[in-house]
Each structure stands twice: as C-alpha cells, then as structure tokens.
Amino acid sequence: MLKEVTKDTxxxxxxxxxxxxxxxxxxxxxxLNCPFxxxxxxxxxxxxxxEIYQIDLENLLKELNEAIKSNQ
Numbered sequence: 844m845l846k847e848v849t850k851d852t853x854x855x856x857x858x859x860x861x862x863x864x865x866x867x868x869x870x871x872x873x874x875l876n877c878p879f880x881x882x883x884x885x886x887x888x889x890x891x892x893x894e895i896y897q898i899d900l901e902n903l904l905k906e907l908n909e910a911i912k913s914n915q
Contacts, residue, residue: 844859844860844914845857845859845860845863845911846911847908847911848863848889848904848907848908848911849890849904850888850889850890850893850900850904851888851889851890852889853884853886853887853888853889854867854872854884854887854888854892855885855887857889857907858875858884860910860911862911862913862914863907863910863911866903866906866907866910867903867907870898870899870903872892872896872898873896889904
C-alpha cells in the first residue's frame with residue numbers, strides 16, 4: 844500500500860490503488876491505454892510521464908496523495 848506518491852513513484856504502484864487509478868484516468872495519462880507501455884509500467888515513473896506529456900505534476904501529486912490519505 845502506498846503511503847505517498849512522488850515524481851519518482853512507479854506507475855504500477857499507483858495503479859494498485861483504485862482511487863489513484865481514477866485520478867490518473869482523469870488526467871488522461873496516455874500510458875494507461877498504451878499497449879506498449881503496459882510492458883513497462885514497472886519502470887515508468889510518474890514524473891517522467893508527466894514531463895513527456897506536459898501533465899501538471901504538482902496538481903496530480905496533490906490529488907493522488909489526498910486520495911491515498913483518505914484510504915488510510
């Protein structure tokens with residue numbers, strides 16, 4: 844179970860939490876639906892993906908961490 848999401852958190856870890864997964868879907872993270880990315884989710888870091896696709900990392904982290912805290 845995740846305690847905190849950072850830019851260095853691997854996507855595969857985030858996807859284990861249903862609330863967090865829905866937030867990634869809200870931000871339309873392309874890697875979630877990419878057949879090629881599914882082979883490398885354990886190596887993709889959130890910060891790298893956000894940088895590549897110009898996703899607001901700061902707001903995404905805030906939402907993800909709020910969701911995770913509400914699960915605890």
